[in-house]
Amino acid sequence: MIPRQRRGMWTSKVRQKKSFSVPRKPRTQNEDFSAALLPVTCGAVKGVLHKEKFKQGIFVKSIQSEDGDWYTPTEFEILGGFGRSKNWKLSLRCYNWPLKSLIQKDFLPNYPRKYGKRKKMQNSDKCEVCRNGGTLFFCDTCSRAFHEECHIPTVEAEITPWSCIFCRIQSLGSQQSLPESEVLQRQMVAQEQLKCEFVLLSIYCCSESSFFSKIPYYYYFRETPVGVKKMMWLDLIKKKLRERDYSHVEGFVQDMRLIFHNHRTTFKDPKFGQMGLGLESEFEKNFKEVFAIQDSNGNS
Ligand SMILES: [Zn+2]
Ligand SMILES: [Zn+2]
Structure with missing residues (x-):
């Protein structure tokens, strides 16, 4: 009112x-x-x-x-x-x-006009996620560009002005930090969905993600390795997020952790093993930051 x-x-x-x-x-x-x-x-x-x-x-x-x-x-x-x-x-x-x-007169901040820049091919521009060129969509509130399918959620081409997920995350402002157990129990309302999408997108931004994006190689052997109860891969999590399959934050986090668990179980080779560990710690770091999760010793 x-x-x-x-x-x-x-x-x-x-x-x-x-x-x-x-x-x-x-x-x-x-x-x-x-x-x-x-x-x-x-x-x-x-x-x-x-x-x-x-x-x-x-x-x-x-x-x-x-x-x-x-x-x-x-x-x-x-x-x-x-x-x-x-x-x-x-x-x-x-x-x-x-x-x-x-x-x-400085009574209000200035936002430079950038409308109409979107859906324009420029060879010098690169997708923020995969680092490749091609047909890119430009954010109207920052200088980032994305392929339609690389952005999570898929770029809403019909919305003008359109803000990318980096800008939308920033607009959430500061949040109160809470223990992980409480965050995991949250229902997947719009804000939590956005945070999960952002965490997933930040993983796709890492070059190592290509190894984890598609269905694991052992799917084709018709026999899952010992220790793998359920197969999981990034593109499947992306699809589940898009279809609003997760009712709580926990489902998303469990699936992400399952990818790394399966990788540790199946890859004994030190080189590939290291690659998985790097992406896993990136995920844990981003998850804690984006959801403002308290340290176990009580600090945020
Ligand atoms: Zn891309
Ligand atoms: Zn942006």
Whole structure:
């Protein structure tokens, strides 16, 4: 809900028509742009911009509408009927000043425009995960590029602006650290799903992952080695995540650990064994970091 005393500043006598040119209205000179909450309008819709949220990035829902719903600047622009202009810095206004003016005067942080860069082939660019070129999708909020299938989840090509998983993870902010046993019991809600996807993607970013991505070689021998109860590989975990097969974080972590367990059981060769250990410690490190897991001695 919107605080009641704020309703006053939205009382507008003129209902603006939805159009792509913003009509000029008189501006006042002594409005307080340094406040934590700023009234914003886009066409006829009104909302409140929360500066602290806005500072976290343009992919964070920082504007609350009169109905109490939250929007990113781009979503608010669409709500106001200016979606086609794809320029929220001009379409969104505060006391009739475009947000661009507030950015120029340092009342709001600047986010450089990068729209339209996506789905463009550039030989010099490489996929963040596999390090190869080809048809890449560019994140709209950082400089990373991905193949459609290398990104986890698969790149949502129809969403503009689109933020990659690195940016989405950053937008989660800090979390309270908890013992591993508590984290494993969490249900796979959107935020936990995102963290699992990020941990898995960080493993795919390691070159050693190619050895663990496909079904293990012994599948073709029609006989599983002693000590392997269930076969597991990275592409299967990716598929299970995509199909929302995991109900809790624990299922995902168990499958990841199973890959390394099976590898230790079947590979006695020191060279290959070392490779598995490296990836395993990378997984454990990333898992603890992304889920803010407490050290066993109580520190985060
Ligand atoms: Zn790739
Ligand atoms: Zn990004």
